[in-house]
Amino acid sequence: MSSPITTWEGASAVFTFADSPMGIAISLAAAVGIYLYLNLSIMKHEKDAFDKHK
Amino acid sequence: MSVETLQSTFEMHQSMNVEVFYWWCTAIMFMIHAGFLAYEIGASRVKNALTSGMKNILTLSVIIPTFYFFGWWIYNAFPNGFIPIDASAALPWSTSMGPDVTDMGTGIFFAAFALFGATTGSILSGAVIERIRLSAFLILAAILGSAVWILAGAWGWHPDGWLLTELGYHDVGASGVVHAVAGFFALGVLMNLGARVGKFKDGVAMYIPPHNLPMSLIGLMMIIVGFFGFLGGCIIFNGGDTGWTTIYGNPTNLSAFAFNTLMGFAGGVLGAYMTSREPFWTMSGGLGGIISVAAGLDLYYPGLAFVVAASGGALMPIIGRLVDKLGVDDAVGAVAVHGFCGLYGVVMVGVFCAGYPNVGDLPPISFSGQLLGAVIMALVGFIPGWGISYVMKKMSMLRVPPHVEVLGLDLVEIPAKPYPETVPANAVVENTLKPGQENQLA
Numbered sequence: 001m002s003s004p005i006t007t008w009e010g011a012s013a014v015f016t017f018a019d020s021p022m023g024i025a026i027s028l029a030a031a032v033g034i035y036l037y038l039n040l041s042i043m044k045h046e047k048d049a050f051d052k053h054k
Numbered sequence: 055m056s057v058e059t060l061q062s063t064f065e066m067h068q069s070m071n072v073e074v075f076y077w078w079c080t081a082i083m084f085m086i087h088a089g090f091l092a093y094e095i096g097a098s099r100v101k102n103a104l105t106s107g108m109k110n111i112l113t114l115s116v117i118i119p120t121f122y123f124f125g126w127w128i129y130n131a132f133p134n135g136f137i138p139i140d141a142s143a144a145l146p147w148s149t150s151m152g153p154d155v156t157d158m159g160t161g162i163f164f165a166a167f168a169l170f171g172a173t174t175g176s177i178l179s180g181a182v183i184e185r186i187r188l189s190a191f192l193i194l195a196a197i198l199g200s201a202v203w204i205l206a207g208a209w210g211w212h213p214d215g216w217l218l219t220e221l222g223y224h225d226v227g228a229s230g231v232v233h234a235v236a237g238f239f240a241l242g243v244l245m246n247l248g249a250r251v252g253k254f255k256d257g258v259a260m261y262i263p264p265h266n267l268p269m270s271l272i273g274l275m276m277i278i279v280g281f282f283g284f285l286g287g288c289i290i291f292n293g294g295d296t297g298w299t300t301i302y303g304n305p306t307n308l309s310a311f312a313f314n315t316l317m318g319f320a321g322g323v324l325g326a327y328m329t330s331r332e333p334f335w336t337m338s339g340g341l342g343g344i345i346s347v348a349a350g351l352d353l354y355y356p357g358l359a360f361v362v363a364a365s366g367g368a369l370m371p372i373i374g375r376l377v378d379k380l381g382v383d384d385a386v387g388a389v390a391v392h393g394f395c396g397l398y399g400v401v402m403v404g405v406f407c408a409g410y411p412n413v414g415d416l417p418p419i420s421f422s423g424q425l426l427g428a429v430i431m432a433l434v435g436f437i438p439g440w441g442i443s444y445v446m447k448k449m450s451m452l453r454v455p456p457h458v459e460v461l462g463l464d465l466v467e468i469p470a471k472p473y474p475e476t477v478p479a480n481a482v483v484e485n486t487l488k489p490g491q492e493n494q495l496a
């Protein structure tokens with residue numbers, strides 16, 4: 001269950017996993033992972049492209 | 055309806071107005087990036103046009119998440135210098151950093167600041183076109199846009215920043231914390247990156263013409279439009295009976311910003327025209343003029359703002375030529391437009407606004423405070439820009455190989471052609487291929 005609320009009465013933080021540190025940690029780690037992978041994938045693309053055109 | 059209900063309804067509408075204001079400021083700031091996209095594509099040669107565009111698109115998309123990961127925390131944690139204070143609410147795992155039906159401020163301020171950061175990345179982007187590795191640029195852009203400038207912002211653009219509390223530093227429109235920092239970061243990177251092949255011949259700077267100057271001019275005008283969102287985002291919409299204030303807490307309003315933004319634009323254009331007669335610099339003068347007056351938008355007499363902007367705009371092309379003479383290849387004049395005019399703007403507040411009080415017990419604006427603040431902004435930008443790019447250079451991570459630069463980055467890296475029906479990619483490079491490489495043009 002990703003919902004931190006069961007009713008809108010008195011609700012504050014309503015985002016997915018707001019009451020679940022593990023859910024936030026996994027989501028954040030995945031987001032950081034995508035960012036890091038982007039950098040690695042660009043480096044690989046550059047190396048392949050540069051080598052191809054030597 | 056009871057008085058309490060009316061009061062509650064009124065306060066809710068005030069909070070909604072605050073959100074609406076910054077929402078649209080953020081949206082208008084995207085125009086800055088549309089402008090930089092057109093500007094830099096136009097400023098590139100045909101063989102690098104799409105790579106320059108791709109760099110701009112990705113700049114936004116790496117600075118936004120990294121600003122979420124650590125940039126917003128840096129702003130909130132470092133107003134005192136290098137020792138962080140408790141800013142746990144700004145950490146990305148805080149419940150404040152996501153949809154909260156009782157918080158109508160955090161997200162919208164985060165968004166505006168993230169776009170300020172993206173602007174710094176775009177300032178760097180133009181300076182380094184046509185020879186930087188995309189991977190290196192995106193790392194540098196994330197560091198500049200989500201760490202370096204926002205550290206300067208925490209010091210000089212924060213109600214508790216030490217530059218304000220110790221020196222009375224005044225920089226309402228971010229001449230120093232955004233433009234000077236980004237311009238000097240770019241200078242540091244350019245010194246390690248080196249010039250484009252063919253830029254200097256026997257030590258003399260050659261003119262490498264943009265492939266589409268009209269597109270660059272339109273892009274620059276789009277950046278001016280985006281500046282209205284940027285400068286709107288620099289003012290604090292408090293709601294209640296406080297009204298508008300600067301980020302330093304002194305009263306101001308959008309009318310003050312309107313007077314001086316327009317006079318700054320006009321003065322900058324005319325000043326740059328007078329010393330360049332050249333459309334690229336003249337249009338850049340609009341930016342340079344606004345940046346020259348941005349630090350004191352809330353205080354200048356508009357006639358004085360015009361003079362400050364005209365002098366900043368007039369000096370800007372001269373500084374650009376000086377950068378050339380020093381052997382630094384700044385493809386779009388970012389060091390002159392943003393670095394120089396940013397510093398000039400901060401110092402001019404010291405010249406003309408010294409003695410203005412700050413709120414409470416904070417020290418008044420002073421020439422020495424502004425001058426020291428300007429030096430700090432330049433160093434905060436230059437030192438990491440030079441240092442990190444130096445390490446990248448030593449690791450051969452910074453610059454594309456010479457054969458790629460000669461061929462053109464689009465042909466090598468981008469699976470698309472900018473003008474396939476009018477300017478085939480092979481028309482650009484056919485004289486530079488080695489035997490046996492013709493099939494790579496398909």
